[in-house]
Amino acid sequence: MGVPSDDLVLIESGKKAGDPSVITVNCPDKTGLGCDLCRIILEFGLCITRGVFWVVPRSVSATVRWASLKNRLLSVCPSCSISFYFQLPTRPTPSPVVYLLKFFCLNRKGLLHDATHVLCELELITQRVKVSTTPDGRVMDLFFITDSMELLHTKKRQDETCEHLNAVLGDSCISCELQLVGPEYECFQQGLSSLPPAVSKELFSSELSDNDIHSQALTPDLTKLKKASITMDNSLSPAHTLLQIHSVDQKCLLYDILRTLKDCNIQIAYGRFSSKTKDYREVDLFIQQTDGRKILDPAKQDTLCSRLRMEMLHPLRVIITNRGPDTELLVANPVELSGKGRPRVFYDVTLALKVLGICIFSAEIGRLSASERQWEVYRFLLDDTHEFPLANFRARNQIVDRVRRTLMGW
Known part of the structure; x- marks a missing residue:
């Protein structure tokens, strides 16, 4: 006899403001189940304080879609209707449908993070990004996204996405379009352009000396x-x-x-x-x-x-380097063997740069193979500012420090 789905995932809200909510999962086990559950919880902007699972929002003002979180957790739980002694062959999970979100904006500080915040709130997962700035100071943002709720094929969900973006970006937003990906996505799936050998060695080094640990x-x-x-x-x-x-x-x-x-x-x-x-x-x-x-x-x-x-x-690598005449911030994290990347990295990096008041000239997310594993790599070309002159070594260290601390929650 199977277990009712309502009993597989139970969420008990905290009794008063500031108290943690308790998430209890009761289902058959599988290798990696805990990892899959953790990733989903983190995607909702929650912090796990005790296991399994006491959670609190990372931001006091954050609104958590608890019903949607429950559905997402249920989606990775093995079925309880399968006999304990005879397990049916598992069907391969179909690849999520990818959509292209394209919006054209006037550039301003924090714009990219504000857009990313909207996508996270709507449970839209960013797979790839291509952001570029035109000579007249306008920005073309290409977000290749999937929908955790699997509703992006509906006009209601598409309209909701564009309406939220327009509301947050305000007069900065010139146009917003959403459509199924075309052949251009094949180019993005092929990965990023290769990094210079010296940069690649610094970014992907598997050695961790005392100096590396400290930095x-x-x-x-x-x-x-x-x-x-x-x-x-x-x-x-x-x-x-x-x-x-x-x-x-x-x-x-x-x-x-x-x-x-x-x-x-x-x-x-x-x-x-x-x-x-x-x-x-x-x-x-x-x-x-x-x-x-x-x-x-x-x-x-x-x-x-x-x-x-x-x-x-050493879960994340953060460095600043020169890319021709420009200054580039590089962030890398290893990809799970299942092909999934770390939750909310793009969100945290853009948040750190917004807090510092640094504009992003261009941004890109892709994957590279190095040190016998696959990495998700985030590349940001940064604009020079009076507060953080990018030619200054100390300013560069401050940027790396803030980005890493945001990513690590320190």
Whole structure:
């Protein structure tokens, strides 16, 4: 007998303002389920404070579409109607339909983030972006998007999208069009133009020295970051390996842990995600290999711990470099083996640049293969400002600092 869908995902709102909402998921397990649930929760602009799952909005003024969140969570839950003993073959998930959102605007500070904020609020997922500025100061924005609600084929949903954009962009918006993608999308799917070897080496390096840790994490002191620990214990459970993680808190920490385990085909039977001291998180996970056995091989333990440490301490790469006469901000994050990228990266980067008052001359999202994995790469050509002269080394460091802190939630 199956479990009613209303009982698969339960959302209990906080009793008063500021209290966390509690999301409970009851469904059959699958490898990577926790990662899939985390990604959806983060896409709704929520912060996971305890598992599984205590959540609070990252912004006090944010409006969360709880009913839609529930439907999205349900969509990744394995069906409870399938027999425990006889699992039916899984059908491949159809690729989401991609639409081209094209709007022409007068350029201003924060315009790109304001548009991205609207798309996030409407649950429209940005797959690719191409933004360019004309010599007269106008901006052509091409957003290749998919609809989490799968309603963008309707005129009502299309009109809603354009109306929200016009309301937020105001007099800056000259025109707004929405249509199914054409042949031009094939060019964007082929990825970005290659990066210079020196830039690629800096951006995708897998080595993490003490200096890199300090510059990437930007915590008040290096000893705080070095307190992060990852250990495994096979003595507490007859069937599972206990993975214990103690780490500095940061945005997407649980997601980074779970996506790594998913990519390594590690199953999680039970977990606890909590905070006993300020700015730190403790994670206890009882895990198994896909064959149902513990992780007993010391070499496999070391490999998994090293991978987790790298993905936790170095989940995003942020650098500023020269691109001819221009200054380019580059942000990169590894793509899951399933092909999904990190939630809300474009949103956070454009927010950081808006706060700094820096205009974006052009922007682009694409994918590149490097260091034996695929990366989602965000490229921004920045406009020079009086407050942040881009030729100044200190100004560049301040931009990188603010972008990384926004991405990491510090």
